Amino acid sequence: MSTKPINVEDYRVLAQRRLPKIIFDYLEGGADDETALKHNREVFERYRLMPRRLIDVSKRDTCIELFGQHQAAPFMIGPTGLNGALWPKGDILLARAAERAGIPFVLSTASNASIEDVAAAATGDLWFQLYIVHRKLAEQMVRRAEAAGYSTLVFTTDVGVNGNRERDRRNNFALPTHYTPRLIHDGITHPRWSLGFMLNGMPQLENFAMVDSSDVEIQAAVMSRQMDVSFNWDDLDWLRTPWPRKLLAKGILRPANRGGRQLDAAVSPLEVLAATRSRISAPILIDSGYRHGTDIVKALALGANAVLLGGASLYGLAAAGEPGVDDVLRLLKDEVDQTLALIGCPSVRRLSPDYVREI
Numbered sequence: 001m002s003t004k005p006i007n008v009e010d011y012r013v014l015a016q017r018r019l020p021k022i023i024f025d026y027l028e029g030g031a032d033d034e035t036a037l038k039h040n041r042e043v044f045e046r047y048r049l050m051p052r053r054l055i056d057v058s059k060r061d062t063c064i065e066l067f068g069q070h071q072a073a074p075f076m077i078g079p080t081g082l083n084g085a086l087w088p089k090g091d092i093l094l095a096r097a098a099e100r101a102g103i104p105f106v107l108s109t110a111s112n113a114s115i116e117d118v119a120a121a122a123t124g125d126l127w128f129q130l131y132i133v134h135r136k137l138a139e140q141m142v143r144r145a146e147a148a149g150y151s152t153l154v155f156t157t158d159v160g161v162n163g164n165r166e167r168d169r170r171n172n173f174a175l176p177t178h179y180t181p182r183l184i185h186d187g188i189t190h191p192r193w194s195l196g197f198m199l200n201g202m203p204q205l206e207n208f209a210m211v212d213s214s215d216v217e218i219q220a221a222v223m224s225r226q227m228d229v230s231f232n233w234d235d236l237d238w239l240r241t242p243w244p245r246k247l248l249a250k251g252i253l254r255p256a257n258r259g260g261r262q263l264d265a266a267v268s269p270l271e272v273l274a275a276t277r278s279r280i281s282a283p284i285l286i287d288s289g290y291r292h293g294t295d296i297v298k299a300l301a302l303g304a305n306a307v308l309l310g311g312a313s314l315y316g317l318a319a320a321g322e323p324g325v326d327d328v329l330r331l332l333k334d335e336v337d338q339t340l341a342l343i344g345c346p347s348v349r350r351l352s353p354d355y356v357r358e359i
Contacts, residue, residue, distance in 0.1 A: 005319070007335075008291045008312045011328055014319035015086075018193055020186040022171040023085050027314055029167035036266050040289035043268040047298045047356050052344035060340045061347040062333055066283060066306055067152070067246055069125060072102030073333045074300055074348045077325075078287050078308030079129035079154060079250075082175075084112030084203030086318040088196045092121045094317060097325035099124030101333070106154055106308070109133075109141065112203035114210060119148035127152040129250070131159065132228045135238075137218050141207060142242040153243045155236070158251025159227060177202050248285070270299060274353065277303025293335025297343070301351040 005011050016024050030037040064074045077098045083090030091113035098105035104125040107118050119126060128145040130153060132138045142153060165173075172178055187194045211218055239247060253272060269286050276284060286299050287308035296307050309332070316328035336348065343355055 005327065005331075007331060008315060008328060011315035011319045011324060012311075014324075015315045017319075018190065019086065019318055020183075020190045020193060022173055022183060022186055023193070024318075025167040025171055026082065026165075026173055027086065027311070027318065029165055031163040031165060033166075036268075037289065040268045040270070041291075043270045044289070044295050044298065046358055047270070047302070048359055049294065049298065049301075049339070049343050050355055050357050051342060052355075055344035055346070057341045057344060057346050059346060060337050061349070062336050062340070064306060064348060069104075069151075070102075071104070071306070073329070074305075074336065075290070075296055075307040075309055075332065076104040076127075076285075077106060077313050077329075078310050079106040079108035079127075079156075080310055080314060081108045081110030081205075082112060082203065083108075083314065083317065084200075086314060087321045088200040089113060090203075090317055091118055093322040094313060094325055095122035095124065095126065097313075097322055097329060098122070100326065101329040103329070104152070106152075107150075109207055110205055112206055114206040115141065115144045115148050115150070117206070119150070125152075126150045127154055129154040129156055130239075131156055132231050133226070134218050135228060135231075136215070137208075137211060138228075139242045140211075142239065146243060146245065150245075152246040152248060153239070154248045154250050155239060156250045158253070161227060161229060175202075175205065250285075270302065273299065273302045273304060290332075293332055293337075293339045296332065296336050297339045297348070297351065298356055300348055301353060301355040303353070 005014060015027070019027070062073050064071050077094050083094060087093060091107060091111045095105040095107070095118050099122050104127050105122065106127040106129050107115065108129050109131040111118070113121075115128065126149065128141070128150045130138060130142065132155075145153065167173075172180065177183070187197070236249070253267065253269070269288050273284070273286060283305040284303060285306050285308055286304040287310055289311070290296055290299070290307050290309060291312055299307055312332065313325050313328055316324035316326075318324075320327070340346065340348065345351055345355060
């Protein structure tokens with residue numbers, strides 16, 4: 001690409017060029033035939049914007065208030081694992097970019113930088129996403145996040161078992177890395193990525209690397225990398241003992257789930273958003289496939305309070321490192337602002353279902 005990227009798709013193309021196929025497939029892939037990923041985009045197209053005319057939009061506002069905190073934009077960087085495979089110290093770079101943009105950053109349990117290292121490198125609004133592999137281990141991580149100053153715990157409910165990620169299975173993608181002739185060739189033909197790998201080493205799951213090696217039960221759980229599938233609604237109260245701050249449940253679909261990374265037959269979160277908003281007054285955060293400011297505006301109009309970015313920010317990271325993330329966040333904020341002007345709405349806080357139509 002000879003010109004500067006002008007949208008998220010441009011960054012996706014650059015990310016694909018820079019990354020080895022095995023890494024890009026991990027970033028891009030979903031479950032089974034990946035029909036849910038395609039469906040997410042199709043659902044965005046079903047909703048069209050309904051502009052209002054002769055409205056004063058000379059001053060527009062993309063800021064929101066969420067859980068009592070000010071945000072400069074109606075989105076945040078959501079939790080994603082193995083970001084260090086996309087760019088060295090990827091988690092830290094994402095957190096710093098979010099801080100500069102005035103939005104939260106959600107660190108994944110499966111991060112390549114530890115809870116403490118991210119907190120030491122970024123002073124913005126940090127959230128921690130929790131997978132429960134083993135309850136004692138989960139409690140340790142939660143207490144570490146509290147001690148490090150994280151404001152919000154995001155408990156993921158929709159990954160009881162790992163999804164059938166066929167791309168990853170075909171590529172034999174796993175940590176630790178299994179070196180094969182195909183993988184070595186893949187690295188050689190992507191020298192920019194390989195140089196970072198050689199200088200920094202293959203990323204590790206740092207939050208698990210700090211586990212007490214004397215606890216055999218926890219070590220066995222970490223080695224198996226299986227979730228605690230017995231965890232249920234009654235157990236959710238248990239999290240309140242180690243975590244007294246804001247607690248969110250992620251992956252709720254009765255009446256928004258994740259976007260096809262784990263379950264290919266799942267509905268799109270956007271499909272159930274309006275029905276969910278009609279039944280609850282609590283803040284709703286939504287994710288799955290957001291690539292343009294118009295996507296974000298549609299979700300806000302249908303009842304979401306904010307959007308969690310996944311692939312969009314990772315394309316920027318994988319293509320250009322920290323400046324790439326900065327630019328993606330700027331592009332999306334500018335697109336939201338432009339969309340507000342074009343539909344006659346001066347503030348994201350004034351968006352409503354009246355601005356969208358399902359076709």
